[in-house]
Amino acid sequence: MTDTITSMSVSAALKSPESAARLKARYRAEMRFRFYGRAAIGIAAGILIFLLSSIVYNSIPAFTQNFVGLDIELAQDKIDPNFSNDTEIIASADWQGLIKASLRREFPEVNARADKRELYDLVSSGGGDWVRDFVLDNPQSIGSVVRISVPTSDDIDLLIKGLIDRTLPESDRLVSNKELVWLDHYTAQGRVHTQFAWTLFTSGDSREPEMAGLSGAFIGSLLTILVTLAVSFPIGVMAAIYLEELAPKNRITSIIEVNINNLAAVPSIVFGLLGLAVFISFFQLPRSAPLVGGLVLSLMTLPTIIIATRASLASIPPSIREAALGIGASRLQVIFHHVLPLAMPGILTGTIIGLAQAAGETAPLLMIGMMAFIVDTPTDITSKATVLPAQIYMWANNPERAFLPKTSAAIVVLLLFLLTVNATAIYFRKKFEKRW
Amino acid sequence: MSYEGENKIQSTGVQVYYGETRALHGIDLNIGANEVTSLIGPSGCGKSTFLRCINRMNDVIEGCRVEGSVFIDGDDIYADHMDVVELRARVGMVFQKPNPFPKSIYDNVAYGPRIHGLAPTKEALDHMVETSLRRAGLWQEVHDRLGDTGSGLSGGQQQRLCIARAIAVNPDVVLMDEPCSALDPIATAVIEELIEELKSEYTIVIVTHSMQQASRVSQKTAYFHLGNVVEFGDTSQIFSNPKNTQTEAYISGRIG
Ligand SMILES: Nc1ncnc2c1ncn2[C@@H]1O[C@H](COP(=O)(O)OP(=O)(O)O)[C@@H](O)[C@H]1O
Ligand SMILES: [Mg+2]
Numbered sequence: 001m002t003d004t005i006t007s008m009s010v011s012a013a014l015k016s017p018e019s020a021a022r023l024k025a026r027y028r029a030e031m032r033f034r035f036y037g038r039a040a041i042g043i044a045a046g047i048l049i050f051l052l053s054s055i056v057y058n059s060i061p062a063f064t065q066n067f068v069g070l071d072i073e074l075a076q077d078k079i080d081p082n083f084s085n086d087t088e089i090i091a092s093a094d095w096q097g098l099i100k101a102s103l104r105r106e107f108p109e110v111n112a113r114a115d116k117r118e119l120y121d122l123v124s125s126g127g128g129d130w131v132r133d134f135v136l137d138n139p140q141s142i143g144s145v146v147r148i149s150v151p152t153s154d155d156i157d158l159l160i161k162g163l164i165d166r167t168l169p170e171s172d173r174l175v176s177n178k179e180l181v182w183l184d185h186y187t188a189q190g191r192v193h194t195q196f197a198w199t200l201f202t203s204g205d206s207r208e209p210e211m212a213g214l215s216g217a218f219i220g221s222l223l224t225i226l227v228t229l230a231v232s233f234p235i236g237v238m239a240a241i242y243l244e245e246l247a248p249k250n251r252i253t254s255i256i257e258v259n260i261n262n263l264a265a266v267p268s269i270v271f272g273l274l275g276l277a278v279f280i281s282f283f284q285l286p287r288s289a290p291l292v293g294g295l296v297l298s299l300m301t302l303p304t305i306i307i308a309t310r311a312s313l314a315s316i317p318p319s320i321r322e323a324a325l326g327i328g329a330s331r332l333q334v335i336f337h338h339v340l341p342l343a344m345p346g347i348l349t350g351t352i353i354g355l356a357q358a359a360g361e362t363a364p365l366l367m368i369g370m371m372a373f374i375v376d377t378p379t380d381i382t383s384k385a386t387v388l389p390a391q392i393y394m395w396a397n398n399p400e401r402a403f404l405p406k407t408s409a410a411i412v413v414l415l416l417f418l419l420t421v422n423a424t425a426i427y428f429r430k431k432f433e434k435r436w
Numbered sequence: 437m438s439y440e441g442e443n444k445i446q447s448t449g450v451q452v453y454y455g456e457t458r459a460l461h462g463i464d465l466n467i468g469a470n471e472v473t474s475l476i477g478p479s480g481c482g483k484s485t486f487l488r489c490i491n492r493m494n495d496v497i498e499g500c501r502v503e504g505s506v507f508i509d510g511d512d513i514y515a516d517h518m519d520v521v522e523l524r525a526r527v528g529m530v531f532q533k534p535n536p537f538p539k540s541i542y543d544n545v546a547y548g549p550r551i552h553g554l555a556p557t558k559e560a561l562d563h564m565v566e567t568s569l570r571r572a573g574l575w576q577e578v579h580d581r582l583g584d585t586g587s588g589l590s591g592g593q594q595q596r597l598c599i600a601r602a603i604a605v606n607p608d609v610v611l612m613d614e615p616c617s618a619l620d621p622i623a624t625a626v627i628e629e630l631i632e633e634l635k636s637e638y639t640i641v642i643v644t645h646s647m648q649q650a651s652r653v654s655q656k657t658a659y660f661h662l663g664n665v666v667e668f669g670d671t672s673q674i675f676s677n678p679k680n681t682q683t684e685a686y687i688s689g690r691i692g
Binding site: 249317319320321322323324325326327328329330333337338342 | 491493496498521522523524525528529531533535536537538547548551552598601602604605
């Protein structure tokens with residue numbers, strides 16, 4: 001009897017107008033919540049897309065470079081007066097002088113010193129390298145007049161790309177009227193052409209934007225990250241295995257645990273100071289070297305790797321450990337035969353996150369001299385080097401306008417670098433992943 | 437060597453503490469060789485805890501302490517010189533939930549012989565894997581897919597794989613903690629038959645919640661209650677004519 005009364009009152013309540021209103025309110029609340037969620041995702045995605053597209057858009061000019069074909073007289077007496085055929089003697093010729101001579105012959109009417117200097121500014125001050133490379137590849141051309149493409153100077157390059165407006169009054173424009181006339185002379189003859197800017201990837205840093213490239217910073221980043229990986233991965237994983245699987249649970253281990261977690265929250269510049277004091281001042285390791293950079297970044301990456309490894313070891317079901325222990329596997333065998341292989345995907349993910357953080361880090365490297373103008377591409381972990389994020393910062397601070405697109409291009413390269421690192425991680429994770 | 441019925445495992449005054457709580461209050465139990473002893477009793481009365489004392493699996497539980505002694509073939513397994521790894525090779529264990537390694541069927545069975553160096557050659561290892569799988573009654577079903585992963589088998593097959601894995605190292609004793617509780621009746625029947633066959637070679641201690649199972653497979657039964665062995669004796673006697681009123685209540689379904 002009581003049952004029917006209660007159930008009747010429940011169904012009656014569901015039919016009442018208040019109930020209908022409640023239902024409506026519930027649906028509305030759900031709708032609102034869904035809307036907020038979508039709006040949040042939309043805003044986040046929008047900002048990201050805006051950021052990425054603006055960087056990519058700004059970087060586009062940096063991927064092409066303009067060249068002008070100069071008729072250069074490769075006079076024997078200027079290049080190899082004694083007919084030595086020695087590449088070293090040939091390579092040290094005054095190539096820039098040949099370029100200047102070619103410009104003077106093209107425009108014999110230019111006589112004033114200031115005008116001549118302006119004329120020379122038409123092409124890159126590093127243009128001689130292109131002439132040299134051409135002659136070294138074609139030694140038989142010595143003695144003749146050859147048309148060789150050399151890069152234009154950064155301002156002319158910007159003008160051709162339309163980033164300098166030639167309709168502006170002369171005083172507001174980086175390129176003078178005379179330069180415009182000279183350039184138009186070459187353009188009219190079809191001697192100006194655009195190429196992919198290999199310089200960006202093949203050469204090191206330079207004061208001249210048209211000569212500056214990322215190869216030094218890229219190799220520097222790569223070497224630094226390799227050192228970081230080689231140091232922090234084994235140490236981090238071993239420390240985590242010990243703490244998670246073998247260490248007795250007592251005060252000391254819990255203090256260590258707390259401090260590892262704290263370490264992960266230490267501002268990165270502090271690690272830079274530590275690196276300066278310990279690795280450079282005390283151990284006398286070379287400044288600005290990827291070795292020291294890698295060691296400093298290892299300090300930063302270690303806690304991340306330890307925490308990720310411990311979490312992923314702890315997530316392995318106890319049944320697997322019991323099974324192995326139950327047939328007489330030792331603790332080490334349980335760890336190395338069963339737990340570690342299963343935890344590997346998680347460990348790798350953590351490691352990659354740590355490395356990606358490290359690859360984007362500048363502050364600690366500032367302290368050990370890796371934010372420096374270094375022209376040569378590093379050859380090993382002890383040579384002077386800089387890293388991609390530091391290079392981005394230095395280019396962004398350069399007054400020349402042509403460094404603007406270069407900076408964006410460097411950011412694109414850094415992002416691609418990180419993307420590659422992450423993709424590798426995903427590949428290895430998939431490879432190690434197993435069902436159980 | 438021990439013959440049927442002779443004491444294989446002797447526990448004297450075994451007390452187990454989890455931290456401050458005492459889970460076993462002094463267990464004295466003599467378990468005979470080459471027979472099946474079942475441990476029954478309500479949940480939480482300490483059956484698993486006692487079973488884990490026999491291969492020292494309690495060692496790995498944080499805060500667990502064992503007092504008293506357990507002898508296997510007269511050796512005190514809690515003595516200082518006893519090596520747990522060797523002990524666990526002598527005393528195999530099968531768990532409640534089938535837990536094959538996420539490796540191939542072959543590697544699951546071969547793991548024990550490999551780590552204990554029992555098979556000098558590949559042929560010897562192949563042979564051990566085949567015999568163990570045959571004894572566990574699984575060979576017919578898996579001989580053509582030994583490379584497949586063990587977790588791809590059905591629940592009952594997985595549990596037989598775990599039994600094959602446990603007996604591959606030729607232990608003296610096999611401990612089973614509710615081995616059928618995750619299985620359907622048909623798979624259960626297969627395992628029970630298997631236990632019947634295995635008893636000629638191994639001493640088996642099995643924890644079970646099923647009265648029928650205890651009476652079908654075991655020769656001896658121990659009834660646990662709140663950390664004590666209340667009654668221990670021939671299975672037939674315990675089920676037909678329990679001496680203790682608590683035992684009777686449990687068997688007749690009045691304690692669950
Ligand atoms: N790892 C553990 N930590 C703390 N207490 C435990 C642990 N395992 C079991 N116990 C306690 O010990 C008692 C016996 O448990 P157990 O041996 O698992 O019982 P059974 O297998 O008979 O159901 C229970 O009260 C349980 O709560
Ligand atoms: Mg239990």
